[in-house]
Amino acid sequence: MIHGILFDLDGTLLDHRTAADTAIGAWVTERAPGHPRLGEAGALWAALEEPHLAAWHAGECSLQEQRRRRVRAFCAELAIEIPADLDAAYAGFAEHYRRGWVAFPDAAGALATLDGFRLGVLTNGTQEVQEEKVRVIGLAGWAGPVLTGEVLGGCFKPAAACYTAAAAALGLPPEEVLLVGDDLANDVTGPAVTGMRSVWLDRLGLRPGPEGFPRITTLTELAPLLRPR
Incomplete structure (x- = not known):
């Protein structure tokens, strides 16, 4: 779960x-x-x-x-x-x-629908700059902690240690965490080796994703994927 x-x-x-x-x-x-x-x-x-x-x-x-x-x-x-x-x-x-820093129009609304989940941002940028981005685009109160290699022991996506460390930062095992992102290697296939699940955000809708991984074209599609079936 x-x-x-x-x-x-x-x-x-x-x-x-x-x-x-x-x-x-x-x-x-x-x-x-x-x-x-x-x-x-x-x-x-x-x-x-x-x-x-x-x-x-x-x-x-x-x-x-x-x-x-x-x-x-x-x-x-x-x-x-x-x-x-x-x-x-x-x-x-x-x-x-x-x-030019702006949030995608669907970002704030999508985060607001995820009450009850532990949220975080996992990014390969630098800690100071990525934290500043989250503040500037108005998501600091919604997105949870910003996790970069600088606070995860020097590991970056797609290293397996990065995903396990990020899950631990949320106080969870990888199997209980979902990663949502636009980069196939870093955000979709990379986490799978740890048992972490992922969703590919394909905003351009240009091509099918790898088999077995859910694909969405907007963050508004995320909440319905998480509803019990």
Whole structure:
């Protein structure tokens, strides 16, 4: 029986993609007005997120270094002059990004229907930034504790230890916890090895999910899945 529900943050509760795409577009425009590949900027920046974040999660570089690498690789791809101060350059992007933080329209309402469940947010971002996001988008009173690798012993999704530690943070075994998220590896198939169940949030409705895992296209569909049958 499910007693706890963990939510991914970026792409699940917070519209990360729109905020990041808008931010990197503004960042490029400031440095290279009229750049011929401006329309590709969002997709290029998104493609750099996962490998560089993975390097940080694996301990191959610091958080700040992975940000520098992303900016450097992004500028090289677009033939934009690489900034002398990569930290300041990333900070400029981050400021634009913060301005775009908004919750998906279905997030608050869905959380409000889950009275009686222990809730939490399981995310691969940094503790300070992810907590700030939850506050800014107005979900701090609803979503439960924000759980990142920084408070879970240095483990990140999709490591099995991350899911068991997150369940323990809710005071529950993995078998009594459901994870809801938009990333197939991190939020859907990853938890299964621990006995944790999951629901794939496929907001774009582009393709079928892996067999055996429930799929929803909006968070409003979550509560009906949890009703006794």
